[in-house]
Amino acid sequence: MRCDVLVVGAGPSGSMTAKILAEEGVDVILIEQKKEIGYPVQCAEGVNKFLFRDTGIKKDPSFIEQRIDGTVIYFHNEEYVLTGEQWKGYTLDRRRFDKFLAENAQHAGAKILTSARAIGLKKRESGWIVKIKLSGKPMEIETKIIVGADGFRKSVGKWAGLAKEWRTDEYSKCLQYTVPCQDMQEKNKFHIVFDENFPSGYGWIFPKRCKVNIGVGVSPKSNVKKALQYFLKHPITKQLVGDNVVINEIRGGKIPTCGPKSKDEVVGDGIIIVGDAAGMVEPVTGEGIAPSMISGISAGETIAEAIERKSWSKSMLSIYYKNCMRKRYIGSTVGESMGYFLELKRKIYDVFSEKSTPEERKKFVIENLMSF
Ligand SMILES: Cc1cc2nc3c(=O)[nH]c(=O)nc-3n(C[C@H](O)[C@H](O)[C@H](O)COP(=O)(O)OP(=O)(O)OC[C@H]3O[C@@H](n4cnc5c(N)ncnc54)[C@H](O)[C@@H]3O)c2cc1C
Structure with a gap:
């Protein structure tokens, strides 16, 4: 050929x-x-709304699962809601x-x-x-x-x-469960959780039509399975998805995060x-x-x-x-x-840690994330 x-x-x-x-x-x-x-799919399936403008691909109802109008970031009992055009997006199939x-x-x-x-x-x-x-x-x-x-x-x-x-400092290891869920709370948002148990990474809860992707991405040096088990029992997961998580699919993968x-x-x-x-x-x-x-x-x-x-x-x-x-x-x-x-990533992991105060985090979110 x-x-x-x-x-x-x-x-x-x-x-x-x-x-x-x-x-x-x-x-x-x-x-x-x-x-x-x-x-098989190895992805949390979340995209920014600008994907369609920037690639010229037309949105088609066949692959749009959920419209998203913002992102909520959680750290311990703090919650930061990011809205505005740059935080809008979709969960895809x-x-x-x-x-x-x-x-x-x-x-x-x-x-x-x-x-x-x-x-x-x-x-x-x-x-x-x-x-x-x-x-x-x-x-x-x-x-x-x-x-x-x-x-x-x-x-x-x-x-x-x-x-x-x-x-090993150039990528993250990810693991995700997809679970059936009809009545997820705050279904029109991406949910991102920072926690000491997710080193150099975070947990995500991305809503789909009748399912939810619950996953974690962490440094390759840490135990991704343990991190996901921990995340399933996390108060935010319980609050949004409920106590009885029935696992439909489990998928893993690696993502380059070095630019x-x-x-x-x-x-x-x-x-x-x-x-x-x-x-x-x-x-x-x-x-x-x-x-x-x-x-x-x-x-x-x-x-x-x-x-x-x-x-x-x-x-x-x-x-x-x-x-x-x-x-x-x-x-x-x-x-x-x-x-x-790349610069923002360095700052984020610094600020969403015990090293900084809630006031510093609030200031960081307002100055860096509300209108990046
Ligand atoms: C768990 C996880 C969650 C993610 N969540 C998101 C998200 O929410 N939003 C987002 O934007 N990105 C996300 N990503 C990243 C996203 O999936 C990738 O960046 C994207 O798929 C890259 O596209 P690609 O075409 O470069 O590679 P891929 O999508 O990986 O496609 C590569 C293709 O090449 C094929 N292939 C490989 N080797 C060969 C070979 N030797 N011969 C023939 N075919 C071959 C593979 O089968 C595959 O189909 C996530 C990644 C992971 C692992």
């Missing part, structure tokens, strides 16, 4: 890359190791959302292969030979350009010699890395859906231009990185807001 561009991974970043390329008339194949795109994005790419002309796992690659003068297993059968795809949209594992980047292993990796780790001759694999995640909340889609758009635009100019050297493809950092994301650009959020 042959193509101009092979995108590995049909999460939000890969599907957006493939969609943009197909719209530009590029011959693109998108491969996904899962049998069903979007399932990620299973449907990821499928929707992949279908958009397919309708634009991308070829999609599911149960197709990339297992290695070789560099050639003119591009890459990518080894895959399609429904278990080994085969090869010859491509001019490869896009690593393969999430936290970033295998494509590692095989190409660009990406390094994540350091975007350097250009040299995400761009090379004939290769671009996007989304989680490139560290394109907002480092305070771990919100990666919107940034990964934005990086996919930027990759698609750059590669389409490269194909037209018949040049996909590292210097040509580096335009991806520069443009990605300048793209609109929430209030500013990806580059500016990532820098801002």
Whole structure:
């Protein structure tokens, strides 16, 4: 099999890359190791309302689970309610959302292969030979350009010699229960809980239509299972969800929380890395859906231009990185807001701890979070 561009991974970043390329008339194949795109879900499914403005994707009732009009932050018995446009958002049905994005790419002309796992690659003068297993059968795809949209594992980047292993201070470990719940309190809010038992992280309660995602993200050095067990019995969980939590699904995962990796780790001759694999995640909340889609758009635009100019050297493809950092994301650009959020993250963990007073926290919330 042959193509101009092979995108590995049909999460939000890969599907957006493939969609943009197909719209530009590029011959693109998108491969996904899962049998069903979007399932199983490893996500709390919360997004900021600006995702739709910043990515150009239309909101569709099929994947909107719950409208959110603010976020409540809890620390011990303190409660801070954040409202305003920047705190509005949605809880998605990620299973449907990821499928929707992949279908958009397919309708634009991308070829999609599911149960197709990339297992290695070789560099050639003119591009890459990518080894895959399609429904278990080994085969090869010859491509001019490869896009690593393969999430936290970033295998494509590692095989190409660009990406390094994540350091333990660069990511969070997460674990989440999804539980049925018809009558959750304050269902139109995201709920975030800071606590000493969630080192360098937080607990979340994100409402869905008839379910709730209850999860924790913590430093990889701590015990995430213990943290989640503790959170299930937490007074805030009891207050919002009730005493009798019936566990429907349990899912875990890892999120990069270090901000975007350097250009040299995400761009090379004939290769671009996007989304989680490139560290394109907002480092305070771990919100990666919107940034990964934005990086996919930027990759698609750059590669389409490269194909037209018949040049996909590292210097040509580096335009991806520069443009990605300048793209609109929430209030500013990806580059500016990532820098801002990294600094904010440091301050947040300082202030939501025993080291500071309730007055200091209140001041911090008013000055930094009410109107970021
Ligand atoms: C527990 C948890 C909760 C989260 N909650 C939120 C949230 O509430 N809001 C938010 O915005 N973000 C959240 N995130 C982060 C968000 O899920 C990611 O940032 C986002 O999914 C990144 O998209 P992506 O396309 O880069 O990677 P992914 O969504 O991980 O997609 C990568 C795809 O590549 C496929 N793949 C991997 N290797 C191969 C291979 N070798 N061959 C073929 N296919 C391959 C995978 O199967 C997968 O489908 C959460 C993450 C976790 C773990």
